[in-house]
Amino acid sequence: MQKISTLEILLAVFKRDISLALRRQSDTLGAVFFFALVVSLFPLAIGPETKLLQQIAPGIIWVSALLAVMLSLSRLFNDDYQDGVLEQLALSICPLALIAVAKILAHWTYTGLILLCISPVLALQFNLSGIAIEVLLITLFIGTLILSFIGSIGAALTVGLKSSGALISLLVLPLLIPVLILGTLAVDAATANLPYSVYLYILLALAVLASFFAPLACAAALRIALD
Amino acid sequence: MDIKSTLSKPPSSSWNWFLFAAPSRFYFLAKKIIPLCWALAFVLGAIGLIMGLLYAPTDAQQGDAYRIIFIHVPAAWMSMLLYVAMAFWGAMGLIFNARLAYRLSNSIAITGALMTFIALWTGALWGKPTWGTWWVWDARLTSELILLFLYIAYLSLYSAIEDQRKASKAASLLAIIGVVNVPIIYFSVKWWNTLHQGASITVTKTSMQSTMLMAMLIMTFAFWAYAFAVILSRVNQKTLDEESHTDWALTELKRLKATI
Numbered sequence: 001m002q003k004i005s006t007l008e009i010l011l012a013v014f015k016r017d018i019s020l021a022l023r024r025q026s027d028t029l030g031a032v033f034f035f036a037l038v039v040s041l042f043p044l045a046i047g048p049e050t051k052l053l054q055q056i057a058p059g060i061i062w063v064s065a066l067l068a069v070m071l072s073l074s075r076l077f078n079d080d081y082q083d084g085v086l087e088q089l090a091l092s093i094c095p096l097a098l099i100a101v102a103k104i105l106a107h108w109t110y111t112g113l114i115l116l117c118i119s120p121v122l123a124l125q126f127n128l129s130g131i132a133i134e135v136l137l138i139t140l141f142i143g144t145l146i147l148s149f150i151g152s153i154g155a156a157l158t159v160g161l162k163s164s165g166a167l168i169s170l171l172v173l174p175l176l177i178p179v180l181i182l183g184t185l186a187v188d189a190a191t192a193n194l195p196y197s198v199y200l201y202i203l204l205a206l207a208v209l210a211s212f213f214a215p216l217a218c219a220a221a222l223r224i225a226l227d
Numbered sequence: 228m229d230i231k232s233t234l235s236k237p238p239s240s241s242w243n244w245f246l247f248a249a250p251s252r253f254y255f256l257a258k259k260i261i262p263l264c265w266a267l268a269f270v271l272g273a274i275g276l277i278m279g280l281l282y283a284p285t286d287a288q289q290g291d292a293y294r295i296i297f298i299h300v301p302a303a304w305m306s307m308l309l310y311v312a313m314a315f316w317g318a319m320g321l322i323f324n325a326r327l328a329y330r331l332s333n334s335i336a337i338t339g340a341l342m343t344f345i346a347l348w349t350g351a352l353w354g355k356p357t358w359g360t361w362w363v364w365d366a367r368l369t370s371e372l373i374l375l376f377l378y379i380a381y382l383s384l385y386s387a388i389e390d391q392r393k394a395s396k397a398a399s400l401l402a403i404i405g406v407v408n409v410p411i412i413y414f415s416v417k418w419w420n421t422l423h424q425g426a427s428i429t430v431t432k433t434s435m436q437s438t439m440l441m442a443m444l445i446m447t448f449a450f451w452a453y454a455f456a457v458i459l460s461r462v463n464q465k466t467l468d469e470e471s472h473t474d475w476a477l478t479e480l481k482r483l484k485a486t487i
Contacts, residue, residue, distance in 0.1 A: 167383060181415045185419065
């Protein structure tokens with residue numbers, strides 16, 4: 001029998017998830033269009049006042065990004081659970097937490113990274129300044145990574161449930177409040193020409209913590225579901 | 228002694244940490260404690276309310292409106308403490324794979340959510356006459372609201388999973404993740420608040436009068452006793468329900484039916 005290294009398994013899992021996402025375009029692109037749509041709904045609800053919109057733009061874009069990521073979370077482990085792949089992955093020689101990392105990074109690539117690509121355009125609609133857009137992109141880059149990591153815990157806890165959509169949001173969103181606060185504070189500070197790097201450092205610290213602990217919690221939750 | 232009676236009534240073995248982890252032992256211990264807790268809750272509650280509502284002096288700045296403090300503060304303290312207790316017993320359940328710990332954790336959750344709700348509700352009632360508004364986005368209020376959401380998340384995850392054992396484990400894991408996050412949430416909310424609102428409304432720090440403080444402490448103990456009574460009752464009910472296949476639970480159920 002051929003020996004397979006851990007890295008090869010992780011790469012295979014990552015590639016498989018990406019190609020699955022590419023073949024499920026309605027889902028993957030759906031989240032992006034959902035993001036753009038929700039962001040565009042706010043001016044319609046609040047009114048076209050440029051000054052006000054400029055002020056609340058970071059919050060709007062951040063909340064919409066949160067909701068868009070929530071949409072795709074329910075499929076992170078559920079499809080694999082339904083067709084039995086998850087059980088095979090749990091039996092592999094590779095630790096389940098590392099497999100979770102590969103799946104989470106794949107999830108981030110097909111949601112967070114794509115949201116990141118269209119967010120500058122949306123930010124321009126709100127007349128944000130150049131530096132604000134730059135900071136928004138940096139915070140979204142770190143932030144969506146945290147969203148994927150912490151969100152994966154919610155996805156793992158609700159694996160195998162019939163209606164997990166609303167439940168995942170309920171489990172995960174309260175835990176993501178610090179990310180939301182730090183992300184919007186950083187952009188606000190940049191808009192007001194104040195130092196913003198401290199928020200980025202704390203966001204990075206949260207990202208480090210989340211990327212270490214979330215996969216472990218995720219693996220524990222998956223083992224409970226597979227039990 | 229025949230085997231059956233030895234099983235149903237375990238011999239009083241020497242003390243160890245797991246002595247009361249056996250559901251049957253815990254059941255009978257809790258059964259003795261519950262009436263005591265109820266009595267304490269009622270007596271202390273009566274004393275605390277009489278002291279607080281009749282004897283404590285009127286506040287110079289807030290008038291009589293402040294008197295809701297005797298419900299509000301104990302409820303707020305309990306709401307935070309119970310979350311930690313819930314996570315602790317959840318962790319105990321996961322570590323030792325003990326059914327009783329899961330039951331405790333689940334039983335605490337509902338009381339904790341209730342306390343959080345009471346704290347928020349009485350806070351709103353207090354805020355209207357003193358601050359002139361039902362709600363401000365103050366750091367404490369906001370984090371208490373988030374705490375309520377954390378409790379609701381725990382309860383809904385528990386009820387969403389049909390397999391009870393899995394539900395207990397998953398909910399316990401969520402409680403532990405939540406308890407790690409609570410400080411992060413609290414500090415970020417505090418930071419957000421101080422940066423967003425220049426001068427937020429704060430309760431003026433006045434040294435508390437001793438009758439007020441006494442009444443509040445007595446009310447806190449009353450809340451404690453109430454929480455113990457309700458939580459232990461709920462644990463016992465769950466125990467009887469889930470252990471109904473065992474001999475001791477069956478005889479206990481029969482005895483309870485006969486008394487009704």
